[in-house]
Amino acid sequence: xxxxxxxxxxxxxxxxxxxxxxxxxxxxxxxxxxxxxxxxxxxxxxxxxxxxxxxxxxxxxxxxxxxxxxxxxxxxxxxxxxxxxxxxxxxxxxxxxxxxxxxxxxxxxxxxxxxxxxxxxxxxxxxxxxxxxxxxxxxxxxxxxxxxxxxxxxxxxxxxxxxxxxxxxxxxxxxxxxxxxxxxxxxxxxxxxxxxxxxxxxxxxxxxxxxxxxxxxxxxxxxxxxxxxxxxxxxxxxxxxxxxxxxxxxxxxxxxxxxxxxxxxxxxxxxxxxxxxxxxxxxxxxxxxxxxxxxxxxxxxxxxxxxxxxx
Amino acid sequence: xxxxxxxxxxxxxxxxxxxxxxxxxxxxxxxxxxxxxxxxxxxxxxxxxxxxxxxxxxxxxxxxxxxxxxxxxxxxxxxxxxxxxxxxxxxxxxxxxxxxxxxxxxxxxxxxxxxxxxxxxxxxxxxxxxxxxxxxxxxxxxxxxxxxxxxxxxxxxxxxxxxxxxxxxxxxxxxxxxxxxxxxxxxxxxxxxxxxxxxxxxxxxxxxxxxxxxxxxxxxxxxxxxxxxxxxxxxxxxxxxxxxxxxxxxxxxxxxxxxxxxxxxxxxxxxxxxxxxxxxxxxxxxxxxxxxxxxxxxxxxxxxx
Numbered sequence: 001x002x003x004x005x006x007x008x009x010x011x012x013x014x015x016x017x018x019x020x021x022x023x024x025x026x027x028x029x030x031x032x033x034x035x036x037x038x039x040x041x042x043x044x045x046x047x048x049x050x051x052x053x054x055x056x057x058x059x060x061x062x063x064x065x066x067x068x069x070x071x072x073x074x075x076x077x078x079x080x081x082x083x084x085x086x087x088x089x090x091x092x093x094x095x096x097x098x099x100x101x102x103x104x105x106x107x108x109x110x111x112x113x114x115x116x117x118x119x120x121x122x123x124x125x126x127x128x129x130x131x132x133x134x135x136x137x138x139x140x141x142x143x144x145x146x147x148x149x150x151x152x153x154x155x156x157x158x159x160x161x162x163x164x165x166x167x168x169x170x171x172x173x174x175x176x177x178x179x180x181x182x183x184x185x186x187x188x189x190x191x192x193x194x195x196x197x198x199x200x201x202x203x204x205x206x207x208x209x210x211x212x213x214x215x216x217x218x219x220x221x222x223x224x225x226x227x228x229x230x231x232x233x234x235x236x237x238x239x240x241x242x243x244x245x246x247x248x249x250x251x252x253x254x255x256x257x258x259x260x261x262x263x264x265x266x267x268x269x270x271x272x273x274x275x276x277x278x279x280x281x282x283x284x285x286x287x288x289x290x291x292x293x294x295x296x297x298x299x300x301x302x303x304x305x306x307x308x309x310x311x
Numbered sequence: 312x313x314x315x316x317x318x319x320x321x322x323x324x325x326x327x328x329x330x331x332x333x334x335x336x337x338x339x340x341x342x343x344x345x346x347x348x349x350x351x352x353x354x355x356x357x358x359x360x361x362x363x364x365x366x367x368x369x370x371x372x373x374x375x376x377x378x379x380x381x382x383x384x385x386x387x388x389x390x391x392x393x394x395x396x397x398x399x400x401x402x403x404x405x406x407x408x409x410x411x412x413x414x415x416x417x418x419x420x421x422x423x424x425x426x427x428x429x430x431x432x433x434x435x436x437x438x439x440x441x442x443x444x445x446x447x448x449x450x451x452x453x454x455x456x457x458x459x460x461x462x463x464x465x466x467x468x469x470x471x472x473x474x475x476x477x478x479x480x481x482x483x484x485x486x487x488x489x490x491x492x493x494x495x496x497x498x499x500x501x502x503x504x505x506x507x508x509x510x511x512x513x514x515x516x517x518x519x520x521x522x523x524x525x526x527x528x529x530x531x532x533x534x535x536x537x538x539x540x541x542x543x544x545x546x547x548x549x550x551x552x553x554x555x556x557x558x559x560x561x562x563x564x565x566x567x568x569x570x571x572x573x574x575x576x577x578x579x580x581x582x583x584x585x586x587x588x589x590x591x592x593x594x595x596x597x598x599x600x601x602x603x604x605x606x607x608x609x610x611x612x613x614x615x616x
Contacts, residue, residue, distance in 0.1 A: 150329035155595060157554030158572075162588050163337045165576040242453045246558055249455045250573055265455060269562065276463050283456030291451040 039303075045295030048288040056108035063102035064088065067259045071097035076275045092277040095267060100278060103259040104285050110260045111286075114171065115240040118178030119233050125179065126186030127229050131217050133187065134194025145191070148184045156181045157246065164252040174253050178240050185236045190225045197221055227304050235297035238290040245286050261286050315607050323600040330592045334585075335378050365581070382589050388582035392575070397582035401568060401590050407477055408556050408567035414483050415490035415552060415559075416545070423495035424541070427502025431510065432529060442499060449496025454555045458489040458562040475564035486563040490555050494548055501544050505537035539610050546602030553591055 055062055065088075077093040078085045085092065091100040133144040151159075160177045167173050197203060198221070206216050247253035248262030256263060261282045268279035353361075362368045365388075366377055381387065387397040430442035465485060466474040472485050509515060510533050518532045519525075557569030564570070568587050575583035 146325070146329065150326055150333065152550075154330050154333065154592060155550035155554040157551070157557060158588055158591055159333065159337060161557070161572060161576065162334060162584060165581075165584050166337070238451065245453055246455060249453075250558065250561065251577070262455075265459060269459060272459060272463055273467050276467070279456075279459045279463060283453065283459065286456060287448075287452050290453075291447065294447070294451055 039299075042296060042299040042303075045292055045299055047292070049292040049296065052108045052112065052285070052289050052292075055105045056112050059105050059109050063099075063105045064090070065099035065102040067098060067102045067106040068257050069098060073097065076271060076278070078275070079277050091281050092275070094264070094278045095271050095275070100264075100281055103264055104261070104282055106259040107261045107264065107282065107285070108289075110254055110258060111241055111244055111262075111289075114175055114178070114244050114254075115237050118175045118240050118244070119182055119237050121175065121179035122182030122236075123186050123229060123233055126183035127190050127222065127225065128217070129183070130187035130190030131194050131221050131225065134191040135198050135213065135217055135221060137195075141191070144187070148188055151180075151184050157243070160243070160247060161250070161252060164247070169247075169252050169255055171254060174244065174247065177247075178243055181243060182236050182240055185232055186229055189232050190229060193225050193228060194221055197224055231297065231301045231304055234293065234300055238293040238297065241286065241290055241293065312607065316604060319600060319603045319607070323596055323603075326599070327593065327596045330596060331379060331382065331589070332375070334588050334592060335375055385586075387586035387589070390575075390580055390583045392578045392580045392583070397580075397586040398590075400583060401571065401586045404566060404568045404571050405590060405594075407565060408553075408560065408569060411483070411486055411490060411559065411565055411567060412552055412556055414487040415494065415555075418487050418491035419494035419498055420545075422491070423498025424502050426495075426499040428506060428529065428534065430499070430503045431506035432525075434507065439503075442503070446496040446500040446503075449492050450500075452492065454489055454493065454558045455562055457492055458485070458559060461485045461489060462562070475562070477566055482563075486559050486565055489562070490552065490559045493555065494552060497544060497548060498541060501541055502537060505540050506533055509533045509537045539606070542602060542606055542609060546599055546606075549598050549602075550595060553595060 071093070074086070074089070074093050074097045076095060077089050077097075079092045080087050080090050089099050089101070091104070094100055094103070129144055133141040160181065163177055164173060203216060203220050206220055211219075244253055245260070245262035245265075248260045249266045251266065254260035254263055264282040265279060268275070268282070272279050359368070366374060369377075385398040389395065390397045390400055393400060426442045426445065430439045433439050462474050462485065465472045472481050476482055506529075510529075515528060515533055518528045523532075553569075556567060557572060559565065560567045560570040561573050568591060572584060572587045574580075575587065
């Protein structure tokens with residue numbers, strides 16, 4: 001093997017394949033241009049998210065104040081560039097004199113991990129269930145598909161509200177409820193993909209070799225759906241972030257005094273006539289992060305899996 | 312068509328039962344309502360009395376049958392807070408919610424569809440870019456923040472519209488925009504991409520070849536077919552519209568079912584929560600049935616399945 005010429009190496013076939021690709025300029029161009037445009041968009045889209053992740057990670061260093069520290073002598077101070085504002089409080093203070101900026105920075109520490117944990121939990125349940133439904137079809141698929149239909153045909157926020165009404169609010173309840181809201185997104189896409197994958201030769205071959213169904217799903221099916229599931233997940237995280245903020249806004253999510261974006265807006269509602277800044281900046285943070293995640297998801301989808309465009 | 316209607320009715324009944332089961336499980340399995348409602352210093356007897364009052368001392372399957380039976384009879388018990396039967400309390404408020412949801416839906420269609428159509432006809436132009444920016448921002452803005460910002464600008468800074476309550480048409484403007492914007496953005500985006508797809512088909516080419524004006528081709532030949540997915544989207548999103556109504560009503564003090572639910576939760580007014588969720592679920596399932604039937608009317612292929 002050591003003296004073999006480069007052409008006879010196993011990789012040579014794909015190399016030649018790429019060369020042939022380059023010989024067709026039309027196809028080559030069409031492949032490359034969306035890639036660069038997409039990549040550029042990804043980079044731009046990722047900026048607000050990256051800033052937020054960094055803010056969450058280094059909250060203790062970046063935040064100018066303790067997010068819980070009240071200073072009743074400095075209630076509802078306007079942002080520093082307005083008259084009456086203080087340089088120490090860049091985005092002003094809220095109704096009990098807490099620094100708005102510090103609360104936004106610490107809020108990222110709540111909103112992002114909750115949304116990610118809920119999505120991960122949703123994926124952990126949705127991907128296997130979708131794979132099982134698509135692989136076994138028949139009655140299992142019937143039950144699971146109906147369950148998905150029923151859940152999709154019901155206003156999720158209402159469902160979440162009724163659970164939290166009884167169980168009482170809290171972070172772990174919030175994560176579980178949001179995960180219930182996200183698993184269907186994964187399960188539906190994965191099920192559709194697996195319906196096609198199960199007929200592929202490598203799956204048939206594994207089956208012919210006597211590999212158990214569980215092993216085929218874990219080793220052959222799931223790795224093939226993961227990239228798509230990742231795109232679905234990215235597109236879904238934005239929705240979950242908004243849901244989390246909405247529940248916290250309604251007083252059913254993160255509980256005070258823990259700083260969360262939705263909570264801050266709920267407090268700000270009563271002071272909107274006299275302190276616009278407390279209502280404006282936390283919401284701006286939510287919008288920018290969701291915008292960033294959505295664009296990231298759209299960009300990833302166009303690059304990794306354009307078939308999902310209408311999904 | 313008759314078979315299609317029959318099949319859809321059957322399907323709706325199945326979904327309704329599923330939704331009710333889901334609500335029942337959510338309400339019963341996520342905690343003991345009696346434990347939430349009794350005062351902290353209540354004795355064990357008190358708790359037992361409460362559990363009996365709520366019918367929580369019988370086996371789960373019996374509770375389920377009771378829940379369905381009482382639900383169908385509109386019996387949800389008496390509101391703890393208001394001291395009147397929960398069901399009429401909820402149905403009375405439904406009109407306010409329906410009014411708000413209809414305004415938002417109308418607004419979403421009246422704004423979203425033209426934006427999508429024009430964007431698809433001017434693909435790549437700066438108008439198209441602007442329209443898509445609207446769609447992307449509209450989909451990333453949470454209802455409650457948009458509501459607060461609208462109050463800030465149009466009630467506080469420039470006092471044209473009231474900050475809340477229900478009255479004449481001016482009370483409807485800000486909540487309607489709040490609830491309708493996300494939906495308008497989705498409609499604009501979908502209308503554009505479906506129009507683009509349809510405009511590339513051969514029957515549109517044929518219509519043009521016949522010498523029909525662009526106006527007729529766009530509005531009559533293309534739009535009709537592009538509308539099918541939009542109708543589906545409306546059906547799928549009605550759920551989030553009802554959910555959004557809960558938030559919007561809270562912000563604008565709109566006396567609807569959504570605000571009632573939130574208040575009922577904070578007072579632990581369990582019968583009202585149950586009655587309201589039951590009502591909204593049934594309305595939602597019925598609307599979906601109508602959308603499905605509409606879908607069958609618009610697309611003969613759907614009926615054949």
